[in-house]
Amino acid sequence: MIVYGVALLSACLILGMLIGEVLGIALAVEANVGGVGIAMLFLVLTSNSDKFKALVEGASGMGIQFWSAMYIPIVVAMAARQNVVAAFEGGMLAVVAGVAAVVVSFALVPVISKIGRSDIGTEENQ
Amino acid sequence: MEILETVFVRNSLIVAFAVVGVTIWISYFVAHKLTNGRIHGSAIAIALGLIAAYFGGKATGGSTGVADITLLGGIGLMGGGMMRDFAIVATAFGVKLGELKKAGIAGVISIFAGVIVSFIVGAVVAILYGHTDPVAVTTIGAGAVTYIVGPVTGSALGASSDIIALSVAAGLIKSILVMIGTPMVAKAIGLNNPQSAMVFGGLMGTTSGVAAGLAATDPKLVPYGAMTATFYTGVGCLLGPSILFIIVNALL
Numbered sequence: 041m042i043v044y045g046v047a048l049l050s051a052c053l054i055l056g057m058l059i060g061e062v063l064g065i066a067l068a069v070e071a072n073v074g075g076v077g078i079a080m081l082f083l084v085l086t087s088n089s090d091k092f093k094a095l096v097e098g099a100s101g102m103g104i105q106f107w108s109a110m111y112i113p114i115v116v117a118m119a120a121r122q123n124v125v126a127a128f129e130g131g132m133l134a135v136v137a138g139v140a141a142v143v144v145s146f147a148l149v150p151v152i153s154k155i156g157r158s159d160i161g162t163e164e165n166q
Numbered sequence: 167m168e169i170l171e172t173v174f175v176r177n178s179l180i181v182a183f184a185v186v187g188v189t190i191w192i193s194y195f196v197a198h199k200l201t202n203g204r205i206h207g208s209a210i211a212i213a214l215g216l217i218a219a220y221f222g223g224k225a226t227g228g229s230t231g232v233a234d235i236t237l238l239g240g241i242g243l244m245g246g247g248m249m250r251d252f253a254i255v256a257t258a259f260g261v262k263l264g265e266l267k268k269a270g271i272a273g274v275i276s277i278f279a280g281v282i283v284s285f286i287v288g289a290v291v292a293i294l295y296g297h298t299d300p301v302a303v304t305t306i307g308a309g310a311v312t313y314i315v316g317p318v319t320g321s322a323l324g325a326s327s328d329i330i331a332l333s334v335a336a337g338l339i340k341s342i343l344v345m346i347g348t349p350m351v352a353k354a355i356g357l358n359n360p361q362s363a364m365v366f367g368g369l370m371g372t373t374s375g376v377a378a379g380l381a382a383t384d385p386k387l388v389p390y391g392a393m394t395a396t397f398y399t400g401v402g403c404l405l406g407p408s409i410l411f412i413i414v415n416a417l418l
Contacts, residue, residue: 049252049255049256049259050252052255053251053252053255056255057251060400063400064400064403067400067404072400073397073400073401073403073404074396074397074400075251075396076251076254076255076373076392076396077392077393077394077395077396077397079251079255079258080254080255080257080258080261080389080392080393080396081258081266081393083255083256083258083259084258084261084262084263084266085263087258087259087260087261088262088263096259101259104256104259105256105259106256107252107253107256108253108256108257108259108260110253110256111253111254111256111257111377111381111385111388112190112208112211112381112385113183113186113187113190113244114244114245114249114250114253115208115212115245115250115253115377115378115381116186116189116190116208116211116212116214116215116245117182117186117215117241117244117245117249118215118245118246118250118374118377118378119211119212119213119215119216119219119245119345119374119378120186120215120216120218120219120222120231120232120233120241120245121219121230121231121232121233121241121242121245121246122215122216122219122230122231122338122341122342122374123219123223123229123230123231123338124216124219124220124223124231124338124342125220125223125224126223126229126331126334126335126338127335127338127339127342128220128335128339129335131332131335132295133291133292133295133306133332133336134309134332134335134336134338134339135336135339136291136295137287137288137291137292137306137309137310137336137339138310138335138336138337138338138339138340138343139339139340139343140287140288140291140310141283141284141287141288141310141311141336141340142340142343142344142347142370144283144284144287145280145283145284145369145370146347146351146355146369147355148276148279148280148283148369149355149356149357149362149365149366149369150355150356150362152272152275152276152279152365152368152369153272153356153361153362153365155271155272155275
């Protein structure tokens with residue numbers, strides 16, 4: 041049943057969000073800490089486990105794959121509802137701060153990726 | 167006209183599916199025919215979305231882009247946080263645990279490095295533009311982290327509303343630039359495997375930016391980047407009004 045997969049996906053998201061909210065309160069932060077990431081971990085764990093096979097294989101799995109495939113259209117809709125006008129009305133300071141943060145962060149990607157690679161050794165042939 | 171409006175408003179989400187579908191069809195057509203596949207179709211679709219959001223915002227004066235246009239209200243629901251998070255989690259289906267473990271430490275480092283580096287850059291720019299009040303500098307720095315961390319930090323510190331608006335604007339610029347810039351720099355920064363995607367997500371942090379940027383680069387990388395990115399805003403909200411403000415306050 042397709043809905044089993046959709047229900048599993050929903051349960052993962054709700055559980056992850058709940059944990060994220062609790063983490064936020066525990067850390068005295070006004071935000072959900074990693075809710076989506078935790079939900080993703082749940083989905084990875086259940087889809088790699090034998091116990092949940094009935095919920096992730098066959099038609100049930102298609103219920104999850106459908107939403108995975110809807111990801112890009114949803115992102116396009118997300119782009120279309122951004123407050124782009126406000127972004128540019130912030131003036132030069134906002135533009136410079138935003139652009140500089142992105143440029144520096146881009147530059148750090150290869151640096152920190154390298155840290156990761158030396159940590160796990162050279163088992164992979166690059 | 168009235169009939170059209172009634173039907174469109176009553177079925178807003180369905181209208182959004184159709185409009186987004188047509189937009190993506192056009193984008194992929196353009197990507198194949200005009201750029202010979204050099205630019206990814208989804209990158210064009212996202213750029214079209216942002217352009218439409220600009221004109222939608224200009225036309226209506228609202229804050230949610232084309233979703234403020236009555237006939238396109240469903241875009242707001244389709245592209246809202248609930249659907250976005252649901253679809254992001256779904257992309258984790260089929261991810262192997264081993265891939266996540268491989269980038270574990272680098273992923274965690276990248277989250278903290280990303281928050282701190284973006285904060286410093288934002289704070290320095292604020293100082294260069296003549297801000298000397300530690301609360302203002304911290305709030306603008308936090309805005310360069312994400313457009314959520316900015317206002318959370320600003321209201322915790324009691325920053326004025328124009329400074330908070332400035333921090334949101336800085337965060338929005340960052341998010342938009344990550345959406346558009348990622349496919350352009352992907353090759354140069356080695357963004358072609360799950361490990362570097364996790365580091366990328368942790369460094370950039372803006373969930374919308376990472377989500378769209380990776381989708382336009384290689385959809386297979388999305389779950390890895392999104393996984394670390396979703397921790398970023400929480401860490402930012404944690405560090406901004408506390409340690410980072412204390413440091414700024416001590417230095418200025």
